[in-house]
Amino acid sequence: MTVRQVHDPVLRAALCGKSVSLQVRWRTLPGAYRRFLSSRLPPGSVGVLIRDLRTWPVLDGPPGYGFQIGSPTSGWGPAEHSGDNDAFARLLHRIGGGDWCDPDTGVTRRYAETSGEPGLEPELRRILAEHGSTGHRMLYTDPHAFSAAVADLYRALLPSRDGDAHAVVGTGRMTDPWQALDAGMVPYWCESSSRAAATAAELWLAGSRPFDRISVLPEPPGISHDRLASLPHWRSIAALARRTGTVDRLLAGRYPVLPAAPGHATGFLRHAAVASHRPELIPGAEAVRHLARHGSLTGLMIA
Known part of the structure; x- marks a missing residue:
C-alpha cells in the first residue's frame, strides 16, 4: 500500500487542524479482490479501469508515504494555498488557522490523492486476459x-x-x-x-x-x-x-x-422516484462504446 496524508483547510475547514486525513491506496490488487474478479468475470466480459490523472505538489517521506497541502477537488490551485493570497488568508482567519506556514515550493508534482496507483493497470489487464475478458481504461484530467x-x-x-x-x-x-x-x-x-x-x-x-x-x-x-x-x-x-x-x-x-x-x-x-423498479443494466461493451464517443473531449481519454 501507499499512504497519502492530505492537509486541506479548504475542504476540511476547522477539522483540518484537529484531525489527520490519510488516503490509503493499493499498489497491487489484494488477494480477495483478485479472487472476486476471477469468480465474477465470464468469458467475453469487459473490465474498465478509471483513473484521475491530475497532479499536485507532494512532499515525499519514507517509502510509500507522501504529504500534500490542499487538493484539486477544492477548486483551488496549489499556489493559492499561501498566506500571501488574501482569499486564503480570510479562510484561515475563519477557521482559526493564524499560525499557517506556506508549503515548500520545491516539492515534486505527483498524482494527487484522487488517483489510483499506476501499477494496478497491468495487473488488472493480466487478470482480464486470463479470463478471456477485454480491458479498457478511462483516464481524465x-x-x-x-x-x-x-x-x-x-x-x-x-x-x-x-x-x-x-x-x-x-x-x-x-x-x-x-x-x-x-x-x-x-x-x-x-x-x-x-x-x-x-x-x-x-x-x-x-x-x-x-x-x-x-x-x-x-x-x-x-x-x-x-x-x-x-x-x-x-x-x-x-x-x-x-x-x-x-x-x-x-x-x-x-x-x-x-x-x-x-x-x-x-x-x-x-x-422523488417515478420508476417502480430498477432499469436494466447497461452492458459493459455498449457503455464503453458510448463513452468512447466523448474521447475527443479535452481532459478525457477512453482506450
Missing part, C-alpha cells in the same frame, strides 16, 4: 468532462419515464447513483461545491437537450470561501429545467456552513 460523459451515457441508453426527462445534480457526498437510477433520473455528479464544478454542471445542462425537471443537491461544505459556488448559482442551474427546477430545501437552508448527513440524498431521491 478534467472530472467535469467525466461527469458529463457518464450523464450523457445514462440519458442515451436508459429509457425516460413517461417522457419526463429528469436530471439530478449531486454534489460531493450528496449523491446516491442507485437511487437516482431507481428514480428514473439522469445523474450528474459534482465532486465538490466549488464554483468551477457548479459552472461545469451549468454548461453541461445548457448544452444538453432540455430536461423537464432538474433537482440540485448542493453539499454544504461547512465554511464559506471565495471559490465556493453561491446558493443563487445552484438555483440558476435548477432554473434550466423546462418545467420544474428545485434546489433541495434542507440543503439550501444549511448552505454553506451547516453540513448535512450523506443519507439525506438517499431519502430525497427515494421520495
